[in-house]
Amino acid sequence: MVAVSDPQVFFTGFPGFLGSALLERVLARGDGPVACLVQPKYLETARERAREIADGLDGVDREDAISLHEGDITEPDLGLEDSADLEGVSEVYHLAAVYDLGVDRDLAEAVNVGGTEHVLDFAEDVDLEQFHYVSTCYVSGRYDGVFTEDHLQEGQSFNNHYEETKYRAEVAVQDRMDVGLPATIYRPAITVGDSWTGETDKYDGPYYLLESIRTQPSWLSVTFSLPGSSDAELNVVPRDYVVDAIAYLSDRESSVGEVYQLCDPTPLSVPDFVDALAAAAGHRVVSVPTPKLLARRVLEQLEDSGTSVEPETLEYLDHPTRYACPATKRALAGSGLEVPPFESYVDRLVAFVEENPDVGDEAMV
Missing domain, CATH: 3.40.50.720 (NAD(P)-binding Rossmann-like Domain)
Known part of the structure; x- marks a missing residue:
């Protein structure tokens, strides 16, 4: 060119x-x-x-x-x-x-x-x-x-x-x-990926949660529930x-x-987010209350064995911050642009993952 x-x-x-x-x-x-x-x-x-x-x-x-x-x-x-x-x-x-x-x-x-x-x-x-x-x-x-x-x-x-x-x-x-x-x-x-097609070029962040669910039996998949998870939001x-x-x-x-x-003005709580992922993947999930230190050790062992679940993801399961966007809402008023509910497109994200297993989690550096 x-x-x-x-x-x-x-x-x-x-x-x-x-x-x-x-x-x-x-x-x-x-x-x-x-x-x-x-x-x-x-x-x-x-x-x-x-x-x-x-x-x-x-x-x-x-x-x-x-x-x-x-x-x-x-x-x-x-x-x-x-x-x-x-x-x-x-x-x-x-x-x-x-x-x-x-x-x-x-x-x-x-x-x-x-x-x-x-x-x-x-x-x-x-x-x-x-x-x-x-x-x-x-x-x-x-x-x-x-x-x-x-x-x-x-x-x-x-x-x-x-x-x-x-x-x-x-x-x-x-x-x-x-x-x-x-x-x-x-x-x-x-x-995350496109809300219409599910397309993304990198499986990281919430995709690690999805990966941890999809690699388990659909009739019973286990996830961590950290102290404070029920009050945390995943935006x-x-x-x-x-x-x-x-x-x-x-x-x-x-x-x-x-x-x-x-950001999403009305995001899901962490438990509701996990439930939405699981439902879209067709898995029954049980969340087990787990101390954070123990959960990290488990994820580090899984990472060492080649399972692609970053231990850093844990920090977002009890994240104390809530996000608001008053300036953005004022500026976008009348534009027709707003964040779609996660439940409205999560099935497309999951379908893209299932149809495109070769997409990696490497950052472009």
Whole structure:
């Protein structure tokens, strides 16, 4: 794919699952051309996906719609050999991150924190109109209470390096916003597959719960019930809602300076969530009250034996934080966009898993 002469939009996180869908929406509404920063090892995949996107859009110049630029957010100047042709960029979408609950500290630091700082530096060197940053609701860490768009630095503890480094990355973005960066922050909750097709490119998070159920007999599957699970919520949103919401909000001038939590205002409790997964999988489930330390030891042994259930998942079965999204609800009022109930699409998620057993749980790094 040849480089465009004057790209207007710059993307990181392509050809990732969320980035690819959002890039398509940006082009479809007439923004672009788009320049994508791509790691060399994903270049061929990126070429294929860029062709598919451009070929599927009417009124888009298939040659110039998307340009691919080899680089890496962990490197100074994004590892770009020549960024002269990116001087016309006016919008930046920063999605690249390590989405892995069990990520190593050094890798999470390099990608989520250092990488975000490098993209912010790039944004300050162009004639920027808006910086779009995809964060996560879980910058909350283990905040004990209701966490809204107005919360960030609350003295919270964190479940893992993923949460902590995404928190520090958002702090870096908000610090630059305080001195004039025209930015918008989007915080998705736990994102699963498409609510219509079930499609996803990674089985992690809630999919570990599903895996633990599906690998047991359908007539009796056992799950852990931690102290505090009955009062905890599992806040899940489908990919299409996240993409639709970001596409809509990013096209509003009034979104500059805002933080939007893309969460479910009425999520299921952990027990109800497990029951919904089990029902969709056709399993009868019994939840056994289990001390957290014992449950972790069991999952670590299963992980050592090759069973794909991350022990880090346990922390979300007694998660003390509840999420609210008043700013998002106000901004989306009248748009027709809202989070579908998990029970309305869980069967599609399960069907996709059953029909696509080869999808892995590896993060794109």
